[in-house]
Every structure is written in C-alpha cells, then in structure tokens.
Amino acid sequence: MSLDLTCPYCQQPFQLAGEQPGKHANCPHCGKQFPIPASEVRLSRKVDQEPVPQRIAPATFWYVQTEDGRQFGPVTEGQLQAWYEEGRITANCQLLRKGADQWQWATDLYPDLHQIGEKKPQGAAAAKPPPPKQALDRPALPQSAAPITPLSPDDFPTTGAGLKSLGPVLRPLPPGYGEPRLHSFEALEDRRKFAPFMVAHMNRPPLNKMLLVLGIANFVVGTLRAVLYFALFLGLLGAIGAVDERGDERVANRAAVSLGIAFVMFVLNIFVISGGVGLLQRKEWGRSATFAGTLIGMIIQLTCVCVTMMLGADGSGLASAIWIVLLVLLLPSILYDAFAAATLTLPSVVTDLEE
Structure with missing residues (x-):
C-alpha cells in the first residue's frame, strides 16, 4: 500500500510506501520532515478495500423486421424489451442478433406473444414476459421519444455466407378472420338503384x-x-x-x-x-x-x-x-x-x- 502525501512546507505531492501512521516522513523535494496524519492512512485503506469492478460484457444489439418488410435497428436489448411491452413486437416480426447469420421468429424469444395482429396488453409487473435469451440483468430503459429509424445499408448484413431468409410468413389465420369482401353484383345493383345520378356520372362518356x-x-x-x-x-x-x-x-x-x-x-x-x-x-x-x-x-x-x-x-x-x-x-x-x-x-x- 502506498500513501499520497503533500509536503506542508513546499506543497509538493509525493508517494510514500508502507503504512506509517503516527510516524514521520521526509519530503524528497525540500528534505524537511513532518508527521504522517492518521486520516491519510484510513483513506488509503478504504480505497484499497474497494472491490475491483468486473468487466461488463459488451451490449448486444438486435435488428427487427416487421411483417411488411421494413427493418429497424440496431437497438439494445433494453429498447427491444421496451418495444415488446409497448406491443410493437408481434408474432409476425423477425429478429436478428448483430453478428448472427440467421433470422429467428419473435415467438422464439417471446413465446407468449398473442395471436397475429393483437398487441401485448399493459399488465402488472408480475405479468411481464421474461427478457429475451442471452440478455443481461439490468433495469429497463425508459421509453425513448425519438422516432424509430430504419437501418442503413452499412449496419444491416445483407450478404455473407450462411445468411438465410425465413421466407414468407405462413401461419394459420386466427379464428373469426374473414376474407376481404368484394363488391357483389347485388351491391352494385343497389348502388345503381338508389344512386342513379352518381352511377350515370361515373359511367357516361365525355361530352360530344x-x-x-x-x-x-x-x-x-x-x-x-x-x-x-x-x-x-x-x-x-x-x-x-x-x-x-x-x-x-x-x-x-x-x-x-x-x-x-x-x-x-x-x-x-x-x-x-x-x-x-x-x-x-x-x-x-x-x-x-x-x-x-x-x-x-x-x-x-x-x-x-x-x-x-x-x-x-x-x-x-x-x-x-x-x-x-x-x-x-x-x-x-x-x-x-x-x-x-x-x-x-x-x-x-x-x-x-x-x-
């Protein structure tokens, strides 16, 4: 253990090896001798007893691809968890960890995602899903008000060996889902019957x-x-x-x-x-x-x-x-x-x- 002392005569700092509380120290600058204060020894012990901080693992970043093909990221795991709790991550989203060569479904990280198109409800803290795999235990980051920015070509890995696409989304439709209704012949006849002026103006040729x-x-x-x-x-x-x-x-x-x-x-x-x-x-x-x-x-x-x-x-x-x-x-x-x-x-x- 070494002490950092300052000479009271010439005001020059210097280090002194070993604990010598109550003893005297000689200044290497002016050569004068002065007693070592006990407070300096206690402060040195306190600093030495502090644990060495462990090395923090580098943060993991994720990319998100929505159902319509738009890509966002890179974002931290905390931001990804915040998006999930806000309902932005759905079962049709795909996730890619930075450095990986394979996309994975969002349901692989969040198995309790609801059916297609439903948002995650805001529940109590006990009802929150577990964090994604390989995530570090850390407090959730506050929700950012900044808009989501799309990926730049330099950040997103578009080429490389082993990079595969999951292809189109093929999942069963949820109960109650109906195909979009087209205008039937009966509906067109009703429009022609109850709105003749509109239909005539839509179908008439240009003025001779x-x-x-x-x-x-x-x-x-x-x-x-x-x-x-x-x-x-x-x-x-x-x-x-x-x-x-x-x-x-x-x-x-x-x-x-x-x-x-x-x-x-x-x-x-x-x-x-x-x-x-x-x-x-x-x-x-x-x-x-x-x-x-x-x-x-x-x-x-x-x-x-x-x-x-x-x-x-x-x-x-x-x-x-x-x-x-x-x-x-x-x-x-x-x-x-x-x-x-x-x-x-x-x-x-x-x-x-x-x-």
Whole structure:
C-alpha cells in the first residue's frame, strides 16, 4: 500500500510506501520532515478495500423486421424489451442478433406473444414476459421519444455466407378472420338503384364535341340576335307612334307586323341561349329548347325573306340599301338555324343527354 502525501512546507505531492501512521516522513523535494496524519492512512485503506469492478460484457444489439418488410435497428436489448411491452413486437416480426447469420421468429424469444395482429396488453409487473435469451440483468430503459429509424445499408448484413431468409410468413389465420369482401353484383345493383345520378356520372362518356360547339355557338349567336331584335323592337315602337300622328294607316300596319315579328324572334333567341346552356350541361331540355328556337326562327326568317323578295324594295316600302342589308343579315342566321336543328337530330350526338 502506498500513501499520497503533500509536503506542508513546499506543497509538493509525493508517494510514500508502507503504512506509517503516527510516524514521520521526509519530503524528497525540500528534505524537511513532518508527521504522517492518521486520516491519510484510513483513506488509503478504504480505497484499497474497494472491490475491483468486473468487466461488463459488451451490449448486444438486435435488428427487427416487421411483417411488411421494413427493418429497424440496431437497438439494445433494453429498447427491444421496451418495444415488446409497448406491443410493437408481434408474432409476425423477425429478429436478428448483430453478428448472427440467421433470422429467428419473435415467438422464439417471446413465446407468449398473442395471436397475429393483437398487441401485448399493459399488465402488472408480475405479468411481464421474461427478457429475451442471452440478455443481461439490468433495469429497463425508459421509453425513448425519438422516432424509430430504419437501418442503413452499412449496419444491416445483407450478404455473407450462411445468411438465410425465413421466407414468407405462413401461419394459420386466427379464428373469426374473414376474407376481404368484394363488391357483389347485388351491391352494385343497389348502388345503381338508389344512386342513379352518381352511377350515370361515373359511367357516361365525355361530352360530344359537336354538342360542345353547338352549346357555345347557341349562347353567342342567340345573344347577338336577341340584342338586335330588342333594339329593332324599341325602334318600331317609336316609328308606330310617329306614324299614328301622321295618320298613314298602311305604314302603321306594316310597322305593327314587323313589331310582332321582332318580339317573337327576341323570345325565340332567349330559348336558343337557354338551350345552349342546357346542352353544355348534357340536359335533354337544352336540346328541346334549341331545336324549338332554331326551327321556328328559321321558318319565320324564311317567310320574311320570301315576302321581301317578292315585294321588292318598292313594294315593301324599304329603301334599296336597307332591303339589301336585311337580306344579307338574314341569310347567315337562317343557315345557322338549319345547321343547329339538323345536328340535334343525329343520334350519335345526343345519345348521352340526360332527362
């Protein structure tokens, strides 16, 4: 036994061999002599009597592979035990001790695992399962709040002699397990019966291009013609008032007929506009409104053109320039009405319209 002393004169530390309580020691630095305190001897004995700590075995690390093939680790045995108590380790998990060349089922280390899919209940300490094999007796580590990190390619042994895979999980299904139910024919019929709108929208083809073009054209052409006929209607109202003051009955009758035609054409073009909106929504009433507006409007316009051409500019009471402009404007309008009415009679165009 050796004593660690400090010279009270030069304050230099040194060691002295042997127990010499109550005796004197000579300082090797300054050469002075001083008594050895008894407390130093007791402290030295206490240190010598302490047992030499035993060598702690290196910690064992484990890898975990879940049922869906995800791999986690490496984790200590304490963390593995904590995962088991939390229900993260199931009967379908596989475990691999670091350094080993063979996976093993979790039930080999924890025989009392419950059936597939059930978690380990949190019970009393007496109900806890025994620790895994080759585990050192140590207190359980506190639960870590850090997320589980997957293995890195350097940590997990993916190659090597003797490393074998256990293959797919082949275990009997627990009682009460049922195969996933597919939609039966009866269920589909019920959906079609009680949700026809949803089924029709799911199964219907895309909107026909001709219906799309016709719906947009109805909205544009119908709006332009409605504005023109409304302006003509207001102008004829003013003209009739002026004619009545002069007392020209013939001109007043022509203006009254033109006023009625302008009003009817204004209403028909409102039908055409609403029909275009209905066609874009795939509604049958859109087809009916468009067909009625264009067909009746085409007949009225053709009648006006024929009568005007038969009477001529002088017979109709119109100036030559106005008579020509009227014919030029009515012909494209008649052609569009004929095109729209003919298109809506094609079965391939109107097959996906709804009631």
